[in-house]
Amino acid sequence: MKGKFFGLGVGPGDPELLTLKAHRILNEVDVICMPKSRLERECVAYNIVRPLLRGEKEIVELYMPMTRDAEILEQEWQKGAATILAFLRRGLDVAFITIGDAMLYSTYSYLMAKIKALDEEIEITTVPGITSFAATAAALNIPLAEGEERLAIVPSIENPQKLPEVLAQFPNVVLMKVAPNFNEILDVLEAEKVQDKAVLVSHCSTPRQQCEYDLEKLRGSKPDYLSLILVKQQGRWL
Ligand SMILES: C[S@@+](CC[C@H](N)C(=O)[O-])C[C@H]1O[C@@H](n2cnc3c(N)ncnc32)[C@H](O)[C@@H]1O
Structure with missing residues (x-):
């Protein structure tokens, strides 16, 4: 057997x-x-x-x-x-x-x-397992999407210049594998005026968990591999 x-x-x-x-x-x-x-x-x-x-x-x-x-x-x-x-x-x-x-x-x-x-x-x-972004939403007490809102899950933005297109279509965006292009992603979030509607979470659900709402503070650094960014363009969450 x-x-x-x-x-x-x-x-x-x-x-x-x-x-x-x-x-x-x-x-x-x-x-x-x-x-x-x-x-x-x-x-x-x-x-x-x-x-x-x-x-x-x-x-x-x-x-x-x-x-x-x-x-x-x-x-x-x-x-x-x-x-x-x-x-x-x-x-x-x-x-x-x-x-x-x-x-x-x-x-x-x-x-x-x-x-x-x-x-x-x-x-x-x-x-199946609990995804990193489900755990992030839970850790922050922020819904991933409500009612008829759309949610996009986007992996490492090979070309962060494609991000505005995603942001135009989805009010809620999870950016995964953000470490390699972190500073380019920040540039796009800033240009799209959504930097203050984004939060970076690293090592979610572990004792090393870190949440940063002021992404500008992280400019020039490279977050850990286990980091994602949640963007909430609408509502009262961020
Ligand atoms: C190869 S993917 C694995 C995704 C995983 N299968 C999931 O369901 O979340 C690795 C990416 O997931 C995200 N990730 C995984 N665990 C994480 C955690 N504990 N905190 C924050 N982000 C995490 C990061 O964006 C990381 O670069």
Whole structure:
């Protein structure tokens, strides 16, 4: 019998924000796999679940570089999928853990697709997690959207000049992966006169959580990777 493969979204950082289902599966599987971007860094997802783990588990780090180089990514996903598949073919159940939700900007979706393509008999179960932006809205007591308002989720603005278009169409915008182009994003928010309608939140739901409403103060700095910006153009929130 082949093992089962689980993709677990482990939430934004607070271990109490893990779902009961993810918690149960974590403690039932034989192997826990996780992405690791740089060899010297600890895996964020593992730090979230570590206090919840009971008993012996095999812990496997899969190297997933933070690059946009499609060839390198393809190579590493393929290697990661092959590692997971080797455990599954030995009859071991494997969970891959990932921050926030498993289906939102996560390596999990690529690995899952590779495993599916390599062996269609493998049973795959994805468990959703609380996204970073849901946790941010909760931490700030600010609704993401109300009534008929629209909400846009925008990843790392490769070209921040596209942002005005988004702001024109969506009163509520979540900007994720903001660290690389942070200062360019600030320029656009300022030009669009929405800088005072934006808040940056880092390490949401953890003891390191930081919220900054005065984004100008951060100009010239680079926020941590685990940072997002919530823009609320209408209403009384910011
Ligand atoms: C690769 S994406 C992962 C998104 C994740 N799957 C989710 O559901 O939120 C990484 C980005 O998510 C955001 N992020 C993840 N965790 C966060 C946290 N605890 N606080 C603030 N932003 C976070 C940041 O914008 C970060 O650059």
